[in-house]
Amino acid sequence: MCKLSTFFYESSYLLEPQSRQYFHCLLEEITRLNKIDTLEDVFDRFLSNTHIFKDREVLRHDYIPDKLPHRDEQINCLGGIVAPVLRGSPCSNAFIYGKTGTGKTAVTKYVLNRLSSKAQQLGASIEVCYVNCRLAGTEYRVLSSLCDALDVKVPFTGLAVGEVFDRFKEGLDQQRKIFIVVLDEIDALIKTRGDMLLYELTRVNETLRHGRTSIIGISNDLRFKEFLDPRVLSSLSEEEIVFRPYDATELQDILWRRAQMAFAEGALLDSAVSLCAALAAAEHGDARRALDLLRVAGELAEREGATCVSEANVREAEKRVEHDRIAEVLENLPLHSKLVLCSVYLLGKTKVSYTITGDIYGIYCELCDQSGLSSLTQRRVSGLISELDMIGLLNARVVSMGRYGRTKKIRLGVGRSLVRKVFTDNDRFRDLVGYVPNCLSGV
Ligand code: ADP
Ligand code: MG
Numbered sequence: 289m290c291k292l293s294t295f296f297y298e299s300s301y302l303l304e305p306q307s308r309q310y311f312h313c314l315l316e317e318i319t320r321l322n323k324i325d326t327l328e329d330v331f332d333r334f335l336s337n338t339h340i341f342k343d344r345e346v347l348r349h350d351y352i353p354d355k356l357p358h359r360d361e362q363i364n365c366l367g368g369i370v371a372p373v374l375r376g377s378p379c380s381n382a383f384i385y386g387k388t389g390t391g392k393t394a395v396t397k398y399v400l401n402r403l404s405s406k407a408q409q410l411g412a413s414i415e416v417c418y419v420n421c422r423l424a425g426t427e428y429r430v431l432s433s434l435c436d437a438l439d440v441k442v443p444f445t446g447l448a449v450g451e452v453f454d455r456f457k458e459g460l461d462q463q464r465k466i467f468i469v470v471l472d473e474i475d476a477l478i479k480t481r482g483d484m485l486l487y488e489l490t491r492v493n494e495t496l497r498h499g500r501t502s503i504i505g506i507s508n509d510l511r512f513k514e515f516l517d518p519r520v521l522s523s524l525s526e527e528e529i530v531f532r533p534y535d536a537t538e539l540q541d542i543l544w545r546r547a548q549m550a551f552a553e554g555a556l557l558d559s560a561v562s563l564c565a566a567l568a569a570a571e572h573g574d575a576r577r578a579l580d581l582l583r584v585a586g587e588l589a590e591r592e593g594a595t596c597v598s599e600a601n602v603r604e605a606e607k608r609v610e611h612d613r614i615a616e617v618l619e620n621l622p623l624h625s626k627l628v629l630c631s632v633y634l635l636g637k638t639k640v641s642y643t644i645t646g647d648i649y650g651i652y653c654e655l656c657d658q659s660g661l662s663s664l665t666q667r668r669v670s671g672l673i674s675e676l677d678m679i680g681l682l683n684a685r686v687v688s689m690g691r692y693g694r695t696k697k698i699r700l701g702v703g704r705s706l707v708r709k710v711f712t713d714n715d716r717f718r719d720l721v722g723y724v725p726n727c728l729s730g731v
Contacts, residue, residue, distance in 0.1 A: 289722040339552050340597065346549045347583040348656055350574060352358030352397050354547065358538045359391050362529055366399045369527050370502075373466045374412050376498035381490065383524050385507045385515045386531025392506050393472055395531075400468065409537045422476035422620070427485040430477065431456055438463060457492060460499035475507040478515050480622055486516070490523040533573025540565035542575055543582060551586065555596045560585060563602045614702050617679065618710045626662055626711075627655050627683060628672045630720055631670065632700055633707050636728045638728055642685075642697040645670050651725045658723060673698060 320669050327497065345351060356363065372379045384392050401417045407414045424430045432442045432454040438457035438532035440450050460467055469489065471477075505524050513521055534542065543561050564585070568578035582597075584605035589597040621629065631651035635643045649666045656663035664672075673696075677684040683701040689695050700707060711717035 290410075297508050306490045314488050330459040338587050341550060342552045342557045343550055344583070344586070346546060347586075348581055349579075352394055355545070356391060356394055356398055357541055357545065358534060359395050359531075362391070362531060363399055364396050365527075365529050365613050366395065366504075367402075370403050370468065370504075372469065373403070373502070374410055376412060376466070377699075378466050378493070379502045380526040381503045381505075381524050382529060383505050383507070384529045385510055385512065387506045387510070387572050387574065388648065389572075389576035390531035390533055391570075391575060392531050393510075396470055396472070396504060396506060396702055397616065400470065401420065405469075405643070412466075414466045414468065416470070418470040418472065420472045420516075422473040424477070427477075427481060428452060430471070430485060433466075434461060434469060438465075438467070452678070454489060458494065460492075460501065461496050462498075464498040465500075467499060468504065469501060470504045470506065472506045473504045475509040475512040475515070476620070477511075478512070483520050486524065487520050490520055499662060501692065510645050533576055534569065535573060536569035539569050539573065539575060539578045543578055546579060547582060549584075550595070555589075556586075557596055557598055559599050560597045560602050563599050567602070567606055576607065577613075581605050584608050611706065614681075614706060618681065618707065619714070621676075622683075623661075623716075624669075625661075625672050625676060626717065627652055627661075627716075627720075628669055629676060629700075629707065630711060630717060631655060632682060632713070633704065633721065633727055634697060634728070636700060636704060636722065643696065644695055645673060647671070647727075648673065649696065650727050655720055656722070656727045658720065677701070 308444065317415050346353070366382065367382075369382050384396065386392055386455060397418065400418070404416055406412075406520055415437055417434055419433045424433060427449050428445070430445075434450065435442045435456050438456070438459040440455050442455060457504055464687050466510065471486075471489075475487070486503075486505070489503055516524070538560060547556055547561060554702045561582070564581040567581060569572050571577065578688075582605075583601055585597050585601040589600045590602055592615075594601070618626075618629070628648060630646045632643060634651055635647060643667070649669050652669055653663045663669075673682060673684060676682040677698075680701045682698055684696050684698045686694055686696050689720070708721055711721040
């Protein structure tokens with residue numbers, strides 16, 4: 289169709305100008321109708337293919353299943369920690385940690401939902417507030433979520449953090465409630481903003497007359513404790529619960545239970561489920577990754593009009609999920625790590641296959657200048673390079689230069705197009721990815 293219309297367009301110069309215009313309109317209309325038809329096909333194919341999924345909602349990240357197999361120990365432990373609130377006494381603070389996808393969020397929400405229902409039955413005066421600190425992003429937003437849960441009005445922005453905190457305390461005291469605060473992904477907030485909020489929250493009971501607060505902190509980073517002031521740490525981790533990674537058999541079990549709810553009967557091969565579990569277990573036993581693989585594999589099978597999800601669909605899903613995951617890690621990097629990565633990206637434009645710390649630092653300083661930020665020392669930047677190397681966004685290799693000693697050769701550890709895409713979508717970095725550093729303008 290495309291070739292034919294090009295042919296008609298090209299031969300239309302033989303016609304009278306008026307007929308030519310009419311002819312062009314006609315061709316455009318045909319092309320438009322043709323596009324509508326292909327889209328119609330896509331929709332029809334989708335509608336006639338309802339036999340892969342039965343209920344895809346249960347594969348969403350925030351879905352909490354009725355049963356959480358292989359987490360009885362953690363469920364009972366957290367249940368025991370929060371139970372005193374049913375008798376009107378505050379509970380101990382708890383600190384939960386484990387790698388991503390080990391069920392921390394699901395278990396905590398599950399236990400607290402059950403606690404809230406029980407409290408309602410008994411008429412116990414408790415309030416639970418769950419905040420994802422990474423998504424909230426600032427102390428202000430975390431505190432305003434806490435205020436929301438107590439029906440205390442706080443403007444979207446504009447107040448000093450101290451003022452919001454005072455309103456929170458006042459609301460808590462007036463309502464005479466036991467308030468359980470869940471601070472999920474607290475590591476993300478502490479790393480960028482420090483532990484001030486946590487410090488204030490762990491001390492809030494000292495100034496309250498009637499209300500009481502208990503904190504449940506959840507961290508994906510096992511080294512998170514190192515970032516905390518010892519006083520904050522000792523009061524936060526009155527109780528600790530560790531979530532170890534799932535093994536392949538456990539993941540398979542979790543996947544099967546969920547798959548039975550999500551997929552139509554016979555739409556999923558055993559081997560596809562086993563492969564999802566094996567791939568996720570090979571990394572670090574991440575149930576979210578396993579579920580993502582299953583969902584994306586199902587979507588791919590659906591799109592190609594297959595009758596069931598195959599191993600090949602899972603392999604293809606693995607590529608996509610990996611791509612999305614790297615993009616997410618990139619987006620969530622702290623600002624200066626992003627600047628370092630952007631510097632390596634810019635250096636890569638010169639077609640040099642690797643770079644050294646000194647070159648990266650030169651460009652990094654220019655980017656800081658461009659963005660009106662003060663640059664970190666070369667030593668700190670070198671540390672950031674090592675961290676980026678550890679999470680695989682950079683590849684750093686120490687090579688011997690003979691009698692000139694040793695040097696670190698660095699290059700991007702992920703695809704350039706992905707880095708460019710993530711940075712182009714970011715307001716602060718949109719211009720920086722196209723920036724030509726002075727030290728490279730002659731190259
Ligand atoms: P984390 O908070 O540790 O990163 P999540 O609690 O978000 O992990 O779990 C990731 C996904 O895996 C969620 O969709 C969750 O429902 C599911 N999941 C985790 N553990 C289990 C389990 N034991 N049983 C069923 N689903 C689980
Ligand atoms: Mg979580």
